[in-house]
Amino acid sequence: MQNIPHVPVLYTQVLETFSDIKEGIIIDCTMGYGGHSSMILEANPHVKVIGIDQDQSAIDFSTSRLEPYKDRVEIKKGRFSCVIKDILKEHDKREIKGILADIGVSSLQLDQKERGFSFSSENLDMRMDKDAPLSAATVINEYSNKELQRILLEYGELRNYKKIASFIVDNRPFSSAKELSEAIKHLMPTGKKIHPATLLMQAIRIEVNDELGELNSLLDTIEEARFSNTKIAIISFHSLEDRIVKNRFSKWRENCICPKEAMRCTCSNDYSYGKILTKKPLTAEDEELRANSRSRSAKLRVFETDIQLER
Incomplete structure (x- = not known):
């Protein structure tokens, strides 16, 4: 069964x-x-x-x-x-x-650590479609400082987005979600009942999978229908x-x-x-x-x- x-x-x-x-x-x-x-x-x-x-x-x-x-x-x-x-x-x-x-x-996807969505994952992927070209590794290790600032502000709503983007650029490459979330922890918001790196991981995941674009496109189709x-x-x-x-x-x-x-x-x-x-x-x-x-x-x-x- x-x-x-x-x-x-x-x-x-x-x-x-x-x-x-x-x-x-x-x-x-x-x-x-x-x-x-x-x-x-x-x-x-x-x-x-x-x-x-x-x-x-x-x-x-x-x-x-x-x-x-x-x-x-x-x-x-x-x-x-x-x-x-x-x-x-x-x-x-x-x-x-x-x-x-x-x-x-x-x-x-969360349960499969090899997919890179979990804070303890040993890789950096986050693709909902494993055949998609853009991965979290590309975003973190290849995006410019300005591009990282954009996703951290728009998708993570992080106040210190400039400082976080600069830290990532200065300390990359990162090979895993675990390594990234641990390294960035000291710059993330505290006092909430969530992992300190939650908003960072959220921002990266949304970028990788174009989640807000997908949602808007779905709503557009429903509206037009x-x-x-x-x-x-x-x-x-x-x-x-x-x-x-x-x-x-x-x-x-x-x-x-x-x-x-x-x-x-x-x-x-x-x-x-x-x-x-x-x-x-x-x-x-x-x-x-x-x-x-x-x-x-x-x-x-x-x-x-x-x-x-x-x-």
């Missing part, structure tokens, strides 16, 4: 979000170990799931894990920002009733991602798209894409927090589209 390594974050909240979907397709943009997909398939017996992942290890694992549901599962390899466009070419968008995205590094009665559920793990989702959902909710400085409304005032179902993001409850520390920073926001499609 396959060893199931973990329970996905916010699983009860995700199941509740999609509980009223009786048929159609739910797209799991970040399939990982297949945890959310398997639970959705079990709870919604007439729903089909299309799972996406760029990591072949995840594809192999989930293909086996989801074997009992093989008649209702389709698995695609690639970046979700691209693959979802292919799905829309293959399926009538009326069939798409739910879209789930669990943004960021997966438990599968103009789905009808589709639930969009996005789990984020840090403020940069959550801010993007929150702002985009707020935009989708608005009827009027006139500039704020306009004296009066000159648009048709009917541009709303739907409604926000989560006034505040859903977070892990005490029981889940005790069982899975990784759920501590997870936030789930849900939007439901509500437009009329011509038939």
Whole structure:
């Protein structure tokens, strides 16, 4: 029997979000170990799931894990920002009733130390797709001081980004995540319940995998598709991602798209894409927090589209 390594974050909240979907397709943009997909398939017996992942290890694992549901599962390899466009070419968008995205590094990738995501990893990789050309080693050992400053400020929101960038440049090359996180520890923020190098590693990982670009591209595709009665559920793990989702959902909710400085409304005032179902993001409850520390920073926001499609 396959060893199931973990329970996905916010699983009860995700199941509740999609509980009223009786048929159609739910797209799991970040399939990982297949945890959310398997639970959705079990709870919604007439729903089909299309799972996406760029990591072949995840594809192999989930293909086996989801074997009992093989008649209702389709698995695609690639970046979700691209693959979802292919799905829309293959399926009538009326069939798409739910879209789930669990943004960021997966438990599968964190658990495999050779992937370089862990602070104790003996290498410096961080690629979600092992065939991708850009790795953390390239970023740390080859980026200019100015380029390092950019990612440390934009993706790590580190106040002393200039000092950290200079330290990296002056002391490289670094060969492992462990070596880097230990060397830089004295320059990192203290007093939080996280590893001192967390924000540094976050910034590098986002750069390597273009995570914010992927998220924005996914939201652009959803916006352009103009789905009808589709639930969009996005789990984020840090403020940069959550801010993007929150702002985009707020935009989708608005009827009027006139500039704020306009004296009066000159648009048709009917541009709303739907409604926000989560006034505040859903977070892990005490029981889940005790069982899975990784759920501590997870936030789930849900939007439901509500437009009329011509038939």
